[in-house]
Amino acid sequence: MKYLGFLLVIALTVLLGYAVSIPLGPLPPTVPLLDPNQGFWQNMLSEDELAEEEINLSNLSEPVQVLYDENLIPHIFASNEEDLYRVQGYVTAKHRLWQMEFQTRAAAGRLAEIVGPVALELDRMTRRKGLAFGAELGLKYLQEKDPELLRLVEAYADGVNQYIEELSDARLPLEYKILDYRPEPWSPYKSLLLLKYMSDMLVGDRDLEYSNLRKILGEELLDKLYPQYPQDLDPVIEAGHSWDFTPVSISRPDSISYPSDAIVIDPLPQPEEGVGSNNWAVAGSKTKNGNPILANDPHLSLNLPSLWYSMQLTTPQHSVKGATLPGALGVISGFNEHIAWGVTNATKDARDWYKITFQDENRKAYKYGEEWRPTQFRVEEIHVKGEPVFLDTVVYTHYGPIVYDRTFRSNRQDVNFALKWTAHEGSNEQKTFVLMNKAKNHGDYNAALDNFTAPAQNFVFASKSGDIAMRIQGKFPLKWEDQGKFFMDGADPKMEWQTYIPNEQNPSTLNPQRAFVSSANQHPVDQSYPYYVFDNSYEHYRNRRLNNRLREMSDITVEHMMALQFDDYYLHAAEALPVMLDLLGDHQSSNDKAKKYLKELKDWDFYADPGQKAPTLFYVWWNKTFNQIWQSWHEFGVPVVTPSNYTTVQLLKNEPEGPVFDSEKTAALETASDHVRKGFDEMLEAMINWENEEGDYAWANYKRTSIQHLVPQFRPFSVQNVFTGGGSGILNATSGRHGASWRMVVELGDEIKAFGIYPGGQSGNPGSKFYKNFITKWANGEYLNFDLRTPGDNGSVLFQTTFKSNP
Amino acid sequence: MKFISILVLSTLIVVFVSPFLTYWMIMVLLGILSFVLKPGKWAAFWGGGLGMGLSWLGQSYYLSASTGSALPAQMADLMQLGSSIYLFIITGVLGFLLGALASLSGALLRNLLKRKPNNIYKGTIY
Known part of the structure; x- marks a missing residue:
């Protein structure tokens, strides 16, 4: 018993x-x-409650001092770069380990390992796009050509790994506890992978959609609806800039045969509308204090933990501060004692597609001119949580990986498309940032940029010595007109990219006469630039608003520049609404609700401030009208892209009776006015519904800006309904899910004054008081002080840590 | 009396040793404690259970009160529990069950090894 x-x-x-x-x-x-001693309860502790005065870190040559200011921004004081980056790795991992690992997993196509079969399709797509392939080539490049930089990247990885090794169960980031896995060791390869992740986030192409449209609309209508240059061109490099180089010649093949069939495959995910950025610099002659002022605000998907992590990195030779990307070395957008710089995306059709003709079923060779070239097979092993390993064979050609084939997103046996992308070439973007962090003048800035391949960026620059500059940097294939706009025949060698635009011929400007430089993802240059420039997604509104303001401003202060970053002027509405009201005529004029809405619209000053109601009315009315006009585009049955808002407004204004507005399905002749009126009726219905169900339709309530945790299912760790203005196409580009992911303003006087903010917090831990503490300030257009600190400067210090090497 | 000792000593073990060991090692320690102190079954069960359960409840409450973090409410939301109170209760109950069973196991094992009186007649018959 x-x-x-x-x-x-x-x-x-x-x-x-x-x-x-x-x-x-x-x-x-x-x-x-x-378990309160190991489990999630432990993640309630904030970083200051866990402060350590001393930490042992192997492989340091000298002790390193880290001072955290009141916002938990670390200021690292090291005696050389290798120590600096080792501690940057350690400190970043301490605050953002889960995020940096998660993002590189996403880039490597390894999400299914932790979340299961739901992520399998996404992982297959990521791998077929060859992000990991690109990072491997990047690592090989460092091993062969830049061992010195590799040493620094290795030091960073070592810092991360020393943190991971000593990580206790209690300190394990919350997401690991919930998703039940452990961090893996970091490596230089992962740092490079992170930069590929950025490339992927920022680069799109519409070659598939254009190929289909070319077939459906014909080239003439295509050129009219998707013009290469807009009427109101206000490019990044000031119009009329004179190009002082002899262009490399390129010849367009005499005969071009495009693959002719309409293509029904799911297009690659595109960067979301609203992903873009602003940056600018004004010369001392335009500012009150006579110092150049530089501003930058990259617009990306609004996420927690925030994409950015602020830091100051100091050695006896340099001191730099700004926004870092967890996982990458150095500061990405920031300033040092001599210069400031910032980035915006410089999209320019960097991805092209080639149709591949295989010799036979085995796919071991493909046609190229008169010969058959051998392919290579790369077998992707995708581990799936709770399921057997999934093997995906990706065929590689000399162009790049075949993304679409009989096993992936194609319902036809003979459809094979290879992706050619600059991100697949060995390159050294990391070096650009390591050099830029130490740059002292315009020459150093240019030298740093020479290493940058992808994703192409508009790099703005200003220096204490008074220079302002802009350079559009990336590795750009030199294309003949229309090359790469459509899917091309990979069997025809004439379709190849022939060469690249030399770095020194990339568009750039130094101290232009207008005394400012700026970029907002618009066309890079005017028609005088000797090379073919094309992309579907160029901005038409933010750039003009920005340049109009900068042209008319003088005696500029830092506060003016902050206000401009937070500017809610809705230029698209200002241009479209009068035309729409005109086309509406007296439609619905006896309806009380319509009268009320119309009065609100007519009284509107075109600012999309959070409490305004008119922006909502315009936004809904515009979208309904836009859908009315381009409805038939959705009925083509193949993926296509609709004309831009800008082009649509031009058509409404200039040819309201034009044939594009007429539907072929009806006997009657439709005009612009019909679509505007139908759009208005739909808006009326939608708004009445909204008022009944949701109540207030003020802009912030309608657009519902939310800052989402990287795992969307973790809703309680997201921040919903942030009360803030702006929107897509507005300088303050804060829409529902996208917006200014980082705002920085720097005045380069004798003493540098700097300000920055981002919608999140320094801590990646949802339980910490530093997880989202910047959001309210960010939503109100406020900034944090970002002045450089010296080691002895003890004002508003949260805590300090000394890193010492084990003897 | 044994109950009080078990309760106090289990609490001390959970509070001071837990940060360095995982929960199952703590369970082994509680088992050893009962094995050594030889409490009755009920004293072992309730002493170990309340020791670990109240400690866990107290620790989670203390962490929550001292940090003011909204995490318990967010975790409860994520786990669809409705209120963070349930998280505290579940934590306490789990601690109780683990502590009580570990402690009882130790006591029963000791009971098992209790030297059996093998000579009920006292004295030797030659």
């Missing part, structure tokens, strides 16, 4: 002890999550 009782109890104890240690269905293991 005694034995039986004991055996029963011990069995029960072991069983319970075991049951609470394993995942139950989709739930994570119970006790590791709930």
Whole structure:
């Protein structure tokens, strides 16, 4: 009896002890999550409550001092770069480990490993796009050509790894506890992968859609609806800039045959509308204090933990501060004692597609001119949580990986498209930032940029010595007109990219006469630039608003520049609404609700401030009208892209009776006015519904800006309904899910004054008080002080840590 | 009396040793404690259970109160529990069950090894 009782109890104890240690269905293991000493309860502690005065870190040559200011921004004081980046790796991992690992997993196509089969399709796509392939080539490039930089990247990885090694269960980031996995060691390869992740986030192409449209609309209508240059061109490099180089010649093949069939494959995910950025610099002659002022605000998907992590990085030779990307070395957008710089995306059709003709079923060779070239096979092993390993064979040609084939997103056996992308070439973007961090003048800035390949960026520059500059840097293939706008025949060698535009011929400007430089993702240059420039997604509104303001401003102060970053002027509405009201005529004029809405629209000053109602009315009316006009585009049955808002407004204004507005399906002749009126009726209905169901339709309530945790299912860790203005196409580009992910303004006087903010917080831990503490300030257009600190400067210090090497 | 000792000593173990060990090692320690102190079954069960359960409840409450973090409410939301109170209760109950069973196992094992009186007649018959 005694034995039986004991055996029963011990069995029960072991069983319970075991049951609470394993995942139950989709739930994570119970006790590791709930134990107050190891589980999520521990993640309630904020970083200042866990401050350490001293940390042992191997491989340091000298002790390193880290001072955290009141916002938990670390200021690292090291005696050389290798120590500096080792500690940058350690400190970043301490605050953002889960995020940096998660993002590189996403870039490597390894999400299914932790979340299961739901991510398998996404992982296959990522791998077929060859992001990991690109990062491997990048690493090979460093090993062969830049061992010195590789040493720094290795030091960073070592810093991250020393943190991971000493990581206790209690300090494990919350997301690991919930998703039940552990961090893996970091490596230089992962730092490079992160930069590929950025490339992927920022680069799109519409070659598939254009190929289809070319077939459906014909070239003439295509050129009219998707013009290469807009009427109101206000490019990045000031119009009329004289190009002082002899262009490399390129000849367009005499005969071009495009693959002719309409293509029904799911296009690659595109960067979301609203992904873009602003940057500018004004010369001392335009500012109150006579110092150049530089501003930058990259617009990206609004996420928590924030994409950016602020830091100051100091050695005896340089001191730089600004926004870093967790996982990459140095500061990405920032300033030092001599210069400031910032980035915006410089999209320019960097991806092209080639149709591949295989010799036979085995896919071992493909046609290229008169010969058959051998392919290479890369077998992607995708581990899937809770399921067997998924093997995906990707065929590589000399162009690049075949993304679409019979096993992936194609319902036809003979459809094979290879992707050619500059991100697949060995390159050294990391070097650009390491050099830029130390740059002292315009020459250093240019030297740093020479290493940058992808994703192409507009690099703005200003220096204490008074220079302002802009350079559009990337590795740009030299294309003949229309090359790469459509899918091309990979069997025809004439379709190849022939060469690249030399770095020194990339568009750039130094101290232009207008005394400012600026970029907002618009066309890079005017028609005088000797090379073919094309992209579907160029901005038409933010750039003009920005340049109009900068042209008319003088005696500029830092506060003016902050106000401009937060400028809510809705230029698209200002141009479209009068035309729409005109076309509406007296439609619905006896409807009370319509009268009320129309009055609000007519009284509007075109600012999309959060409490305004008119922006909502315009936004809904515009979108309904736009859909009315381009409805038939959705009925083509193949992927296409609609003309831009800008082009649509031009058509409404200039040819309201034109044939594009007429539907072929009806006998009657439709004009612009019909679409505007139908749009208005739909808006009326939608707004009445909204008022009944949601109540207030003020702009902020309608657009509902939310800052989402990287795992969308973790809703409680997101911030919903942020009260803030702006929107897509507005300088303050804050829409529902996108917006200024970082705002910085720097005045380069004798003493540099700097300000910055981003919608998040320094900590990646949702339980920490530093997780989202910047959001309210960001939403109100306020900034944090970002002045450089010296080691002795002890004002508003949260805590300090000294890193010492084990003897 | 044994109950009080078990309760106090289990609490001390959970509070001071837990940060360095995982929960199952703590369970082994609680088992050893009962094995050594030889409490009765009920004293072992309740002493170990309340020791670990109240410690866990107290620790989670203390962390929550001292940091003011909104995390318990967010976790409860994520786990669709409605209120963070349930998280505290579940944590306490789990601690209780693990502590109680571990402690009882130790006591029963000791009971098992209790030297059996093998000579009920006292004295020797030659």
